Amino acid sequence: MSSELERLLRDARKTLPEPDAASTDRARERALVAVRRRRPRLRLAVLAGAALVVALGLGVGLGSLIAQSGSAARGPTGFGFLPEPGWFALQSAVPANSDQPAVAVAASVPFAPDDDNRGLADPSGLPYSTLLRLPPDGIVIVASALVRGEEQRYGAPYPEHELPLRVRDSVPFIQYGTQVRPEQPLGQYQLRSAINGYDVDLTFYFGTPRPSSALLAEAQGQLDRLVVSAKPSPATPAARQPDAVATASAPGIIDRAFVCVPAFVGGIQQFEASAHKGTGRRGSSWDRPAFAALSTTIAASAALAVYNELAWMTAGRPSPSSNVIDPRFPEYAFPIRAWGTLAVNGKLCRSTSARVPLGTKGLVRREVGAFDDRYDCASPRVLVRVRATLESRTSLKTYRGFLRTTVPVKEASLAVRTQTGKPLVYAEVFESGKARLFTAPGCVPD
Amino acid sequence: MRRRPDTELILLARKGSTEAAEVLFDRYWTYAWRAAYAVTTDSALADDAAQEAIEKAFGALDRFDETRPFGPWLKRIAVNRAIDHLRRASRQAGLGEETATLHAWSVGEAADDDLRQWAVADAVAALASSRRTVIVLHYWLDLPVEEIAGILGLPVGTVASRLSRALAELRTALEEEHVV
Numbered sequence: 001m002s003s004e005l006e007r008l009l010r011d012a013r014k015t016l017p018e019p020d021a022a023s024t025d026r027a028r029e030r031a032l033v034a035v036r037r038r039r040p041r042l043r044l045a046v047l048a049g050a051a052l053v054v055a056l057g058l059g060v061g062l063g064s065l066i067a068q069s070g071s072a073a074r075g076p077t078g079f080g081f082l083p084e085p086g087w088f089a090l091q092s093a094v095p096a097n098s099d100q101p102a103v104a105v106a107a108s109v110p111f112a113p114d115d116d117n118r119g120l121a122d123p124s125g126l127p128y129s130t131l132l133r134l135p136p137d138g139i140v141i142v143a144s145a146l147v148r149g150e151e152q153r154y155g156a157p158y159p160e161h162e163l164p165l166r167v168r169d170s171v172p173f174i175q176y177g178t179q180v181r182p183e184q185p186l187g188q189y190q191l192r193s194a195i196n197g198y199d200v201d202l203t204f205y206f207g208t209p210r211p212s213s214a215l216l217a218e219a220q221g222q223l224d225r226l227v228v229s230a231k232p233s234p235a236t237p238a239a240r241q242p243d244a245v246a247t248a249s250a251p252g253i254i255d256r257a258f259v260c261v262p263a264f265v266g267g268i269q270q271f272e273a274s275a276h277k278g279t280g281r282r283g284s285s286w287d288r289p290a291f292a293a294l295s296t297t298i299a300a301s302a303a304l305a306v307y308n309e310l311a312w313m314t315a316g317r318p319s320p321s322s323n324v325i326d327p328r329f330p331e332y333a334f335p336i337r338a339w340g341t342l343a344v345n346g347k348l349c350r351s352t353s354a355r356v357p358l359g360t361k362g363l364v365r366r367e368v369g370a371f372d373d374r375y376d377c378a379s380p381r382v383l384v385r386v387r388a389t390l391e392s393r394t395s396l397k398t399y400r401g402f403l404r405t406t407v408p409v410k411e412a413s414l415a416v417r418t419q420t421g422k423p424l425v426y427a428e429v430f431e432s433g434k435a436r437l438f439t440a441p442g443c444v445p446d
Numbered sequence: 447m448r449r450r451p452d453t454e455l456i457l458l459a460r461k462g463s464t465e466a467a468e469v470l471f472d473r474y475w476t477y478a479w480r481a482a483y484a485v486t487t488d489s490a491l492a493d494d495a496a497q498e499a500i501e502k503a504f505g506a507l508d509r510f511d512e513t514r515p516f517g518p519w520l521k522r523i524a525v526n527r528a529i530d531h532l533r534r535a536s537r538q539a540g541l542g543e544e545t546a547t548l549h550a551w552s553v554g555e556a557a558d559d560d561l562r563q564w565a566v567a568d569a570v571a572a573l574a575s576s577r578r579t580v581i582v583l584h585y586w587l588d589l590p591v592e593e594i595a596g597i598l599g600l601p602v603g604t605v606a607s608r609l610s611r612a613l614a615e616l617r618t619a620l621e622e623e624h625v626v
Binding site for chain 1: 459462464467468471475476479480483484489492493496497500501502503504505507561562563564565566567568570581585586613616617620623624625626
């Protein structure tokens with residue numbers, strides 16, 4: 001028994017992750033510098049002196065090379081960049097609200113044609129083609145602003161700041177754990193601030209992993225010209241207003257976004273969206289509360305079936321016999337009271353700061369009955385947002401590989417988009433037992 | 447192409463060959479980082495610890511006894527650094543809402559095996575840090591009890607009893623999940 005456990009333990013070391021490219025590059029440089037430092041001091045001093053001279057020369061050169069011919073987008077209306085001489089700026093066509101961010105992008109190099117839609121930024125904010133060819137001395141700043149809603153004040157990591165912001169307050173940041181350009185890494189830094197009633201996300205992309213002080217100063221010059229208008233009109237709640245019963249108490253709200261990876265099924269990455277309405281009401285609880293879920297197929301074993309769920313949400317109080325998955329075998333039940341009224345698979349999903357609007361635009365309404373109605377949607381990585389109003393304040397805690405809460409949910413919604421912003425799924429559940437499901441037309445009934 | 451032995455690479459690196467140093471780096475960096483990650487369960491701490499370890503090791507190649515294996519020496523430095531970082535971090539801050547995981551974030555073809563290993567890794571991650579550290583050092587980094595005692599500054603008996611208790615706790619947790 002002990003040797004079996006010990007064998008399993010030794011096997012489990014295979015699951016350890018590997019260092020990312022940025023860390024590897026940094027370590028390589030430190031290793032090589034350490035080896036070079038072992039050379040005679042005099043030679044080192046000469047090299048350092050020469051490097052200083054070159055660096056100074058480059059700094060002066062960079063300053064004088066900044067062109068004065070940068071084209072500017074239309075002036076920012078509420079949120080955007082006034083371009084520095086030699087810089088280029090884009091901004092989104094619509095102002096921010098609490099659901100849809102406004103986006104502004106500034107670059108020290110001309111935008112690639114793919115990214116410049118007549119002066120308007122892509123709604124995702126990521127000028128991907130420009131970043132792929134960003135030269136070592138190039139800088140791109142991506143800013144997005146979301147009107148601060150009530151739900152975002154619960155410990156959201158947006159400290160209050162005043163303009164101008166400072167580049168030096170930013171921190172290294174790799175979104176979704178990936179480099180935009182792994183073979184030639186960019187320096188990626190993030191700065192979050194609450195300004196004038198907006199939650200503002202700024203991401204700085206430098207053409208080199210370790211930007212020089214000259215590059216940082218250049219970025220600061222453009223950052224000084226970020227405009228965030230005075231206080232916006234009151235926030236529009238991102239989701240439906242709670243009903244009268246809910247507003248009588250002080251509900252907790254969870255509003256999180258994740259990037260999730262569906263498993264390969266038949267050669268394509270796909271997930272299932274499903275929902276059923278609440279049935280079996282017993283007083284204040286439900287045997288099968290209203291439910292919506294996203295699942296994929298990674299485990300065939302009934303004992304591990306719950307790990308096929310990317311995310312689920314319920315509404316209404318679950319009874320002790322309520323299960324996440326209708327159990328095929330009694331010993332492999334996954335009670336909602338233990339596994340969560342709202343949960344996200346921590347093995348297949350990771351937190352992201354990406355904005356995922358909640359809404360049904362572009363989606364088709366599907367029938368939702370007492371049994372799971374399932375739809376297959378194909379997509380590689382997907383952005384998933386869950387937003388729930390709960391009976392009391394809570395947060396998602398780790399439980400057996402899931403991030404979950406066991407606090408009963410009053411109402412919840414879930415939205416899925418591709419990484420390029422295409423809507424795939426929207427679902428809602430209510431403590432009244434009602435559930436609604438919308439999917440992209442391309443999602444097919446299972 | 448012939449795989450050049452570590453000793454040859456170390457001798458060349460001592461003479462200033464950055465090419466040899468790079469080959470040596472590529473051979474051992476992931477190994478050092480994973481050792482640091484196993485101890486810290488935190489990517490940022492592992493980055494710091496492993497980078498410091500690799501810098502220290504490469505800067506001290508002159509003092510390294512090339513008749514001994516390079517990997518275990520580097521691993522020992524990485525583990526020491528990781529434990530330093532872990533102690534510093536635990537003094538500075540409490541736990542966040544999301545506890546660390548010890549496994550990578552991808553599903554291979556043998557998904558059931560992956561999930562079983564994840565379950566074990568999760569159970570290890572859920573141990574108290576004093577127990578987790580001895581389990582990780584012994585079963586994942588293959589360090590003998592005596593060496594773990596030296597690294598942690600504990601009596602050998604204490605390390606052995608922590609190992610024993612940690613194994614018992616793991617067994618209970620994994621039996622509950624039908625993993626063992």
